[in-house]
Amino acid sequence: MTGILYLVATPIGNLEDITLRAIRVLRECDQIACEDTRHSRKLLSHLDIHRPLVSFHAHSSQERLQSLLTALEAGQNVALITDAGTPALSDPGAELVDACVRVQVPIVAVPGPSALTAALALAGTGTARFVFEGFLPTTGRERRDRLQKLAREERAVVFFEAPHRLLRTLADLAEHCGSDRPLVLCRELTKIHEQVWRGTLEQARRAFEAQPPRGEFTLILAAAPHEAAALPGEDELRAALSSLIATGLSRSEASRQLAQKLGLPRKQLYALSLDLDTTAGGSAPGSASMNKFDAG
Template structure:
């Protein structure tokens, strides 16, 4: 159960990863506001963008920039700040720091130095889009932004061809149509997809269909805003094995030390046979 007791005192020398709204400012937590108000310094991806958030909540904590282009210079400075016993909050322009941004590198540097890193949970575009995508949520994979072009892009999309988990991507409006086209070509035009646009903002929109339908939609309706794409995983097809092949597989598993029941359960998960059917077949094998 959640701890209802407040902890107004921050931990000296700790880095706080503070989740911030992905659009709607009402999505910030009380704890996030308290931490941002209390830390000695805020490291922000874009100080102007974060400045608007701080102004809205009347937070006057000083900021310093921390982004893709100044990590090598800034990380030693921030580590020194923390080793002096001061507190630091890391924020990104939207969502949880460290997800598709250089916050990962700062976290690694802190861990290597034995410094404390404390997460302050907040909104995430990935989870928000997944929750309403109407696609399986029990297993999913987040791919961030695909490589922009070339072999790296082709290889990444090809690797997704057999991915059975729901796939989540980020994409910008000017590259969305090309990405949908590349995905349809490699995965399948009939693969189900959900396009989540401008999450939690005024023009939030969810579009659902196939990749082929999505291409047609985005051809007639020019994409606007930032997108999170949720794509159905590849269908899982169970191999058709003969009874003789099943017996061979069972024999191999049992020789590895699995019991008759354990071997039957494991093998049934990857075939058209039920566990009971596989177990019945296993009775043809001697325990030896």
């Protein structure tokens, strides 16, 4: 018989948040796979658990993945834990889960602490429908495109963010979503310096500029108002810009006119215009028929 992969949730801060079932599984399993052995050893020592510990993280080799699969297929039970919270959720452990699914190794969840659900509970109303974004792409067009889509999301959006990237993320969200979009920002949940901050994106930016951010953050962005959710997508915006530029307007003027018409940030539209080939015959696909946003 094959072993079982247990997905064991561990505390996100307060060590008292470990469940009785999690303690039992960790004590009875044959080995424990974790992100950082030094970090996990502290928790396990606190719980008086002494099982073989092996690292499994974003930079682990395929050989390490295969060795865990071999152990499971040989009948060993393996517990997967992350540095904090639920493993395999915005976490490299998902790769091990996928591998176990492929070879039909049983997987059992041992639920418990999660920054995602804790932050949603603290946020209050407006989170009955939500989408979990995890960490945003860090650079380039992928980040810009993702923010553009999320600006029109009709559900609350949950992000994780590191302290050194928080101010940039707040600024980018304000640019795409509007500086007055409501936000709940949770810091160091369940720890001594836990903080739940509520306000707008602009207020958050000012607050954390004055007091440099520390600790891990969970952000809950309010759903887009109805009129923002109904705005055109990037392909439509590019086509509208291309149509305006084809009339002889500069990128800057085309962006200004379309921004005024749709109530979008001019800088956001100008950035989209830079993607366009405005040489002869180089208009964006579909621009010839795209005139419903034409300022003329």
